[in-house]
Amino acid sequence: METALLGPETIGDVIEIEDVVAAVESAFTAEASGTTEMPAKSYIDLPQYGGDFRSMPAYLDTGEWDGAAVKWVNVHPDNPADHDLPTVMGTIVYADPETGFPLAVLDGTTITRLRTGAAxxxxxxxxxxxxxxxxxxxxAGRQADTQLAAIATVRDIQRVVVSDIDDSAVAAFIERFGDRFDVSEGSVEAAAACDVVSTITPVREPIVTAVGEQTHVNAMGADAAGKHEIADEILQASRIVIDDYEQCVHSGEINVPYSEGILTDDDIAAELGAVVAGEATGRTPETERTVFDSTGLAIQDVATSHVAYESAQAAGLGEDYRLVDTTS
Known part of the structure; x- marks a missing residue:
């Protein structure tokens, strides 16, 4: 029995973003239903290198399929400038829950981009x-691509405003998507005035200080203690939905104001799984601003790895490798 090795090209060839969005949505439903196991994300901080490692294991049962996986992922913001490497890199082992056999080893960097956009x-x-x-x-980093691609599957996105301190990254983004959308460069304020805004930066001091009257904010960048993209005043005036309580109060967008007592549990409206499952309210006619605080969940990696593995198997793609000695 062999393990499938699925690199970024194979995953990109076989996977459809619509399928990832559907799978991640089913993962949130399963979480609300109690059919997941997801130990807390563990961190190895490496301040001497300006980065960290994270370990993320999970099991997921949607009722139609189940799967298990673990992701080993780094976040090193200085990588692009200092080493010509991505900020985030990861490896995922996707396993059969019944036998424990590793069905696939996948490029976790691509899976992370896809599932983050899908969330x-x-x-x-x-x-x-x-x-x-x-x-x-x-x-305007590579995560921006999957934010647009995924969000465009659930809303009729026509106009896109992209903001980044790196003009070349903005130009490259416009070149990639300018033929499909009305894409323009703009300030942070212009981007945050849109109907929906996704923030995907590693900053530790808020850079979004105002949003539109009915803007929905996807706060995606804060994934470690101390990171903070959205001004406290916006968070206080918004309906806040989080992906996971323990992770968000520790390392999500709300972690800084929560630790300072500016936000409390009373300011958290719901977890997204409960909203997706219909157990909590999302947007209402009276709702003005909404904020989704995303730290990234291991069940999202399981769901996306499942889609990638099944799609690759159906297409006959991926490299088979005898990774495990299965002789008894």
Whole structure:
């Protein structure tokens, strides 16, 4: 029995973003139903290298399929400039829960980009105005691509405003998407004034200080203690939906104001899984601003790895490798 090795090209060839969004949405439903196991994300901080490692294991049963996986992932913000490497890299082992056999080893960097975009899309589906047509993106790195691709599957996005301190990253983004959308460069303020805005930066001092009157914010960048993209005043005036309580109060967008007592549990409206499952309220006619605080969940990696593995198997793609000695 062999393990499938699925690199970024194979995953990109076989996977459809719509399928990832659907799988991630089912993962949130399963979480609300109690059919997941997801130990807390563990961190190895490496301040001497300006980065960290994270370990993320999970099991997921949607009722139609189940799967298990663990992701080993780094976040090193200085990598692009200092080492010509991505900020985030990861490896995922996707396993058969019944036997424990590793069905696939996948490029976790690509899976992370896909599932992060899909999580924002699920939040946008349930929290943004139904007539939303404009999307702001703060941070024009590669994650920006999957934010747009995924969110465009749940809303009729026509106009995109992208903001980044790196003009070349903005130009490259416009070149990639300018033929499909009305894409323009703009300030953080212009991006945040759109119907939906996704923030995907590693900043530790808020850079979004104002948003539109009915804007939905996908706060995707804060994934470690001390990171903080959105001004406290915006968070206080918004309906806040989080992906996971323990992770968000420790390392999500709300972690800084929560630790300072500016936000409390009373300011958290719900977890996204409960909203998706219909157990909690998302956007209402009276809702003005909404914020989704995303730290990234291991069940999202399981769901996306499942889609990638099954799609690759159906297409006959991926390299088979005898990774494990199965002789008894």
């Amino acid at each position: 924002a899309a699920v939040a946008t589906k349930h929290l943004a105005r139904e007539d939303a047509t404009s999307l702001g993106i703060v941070g």
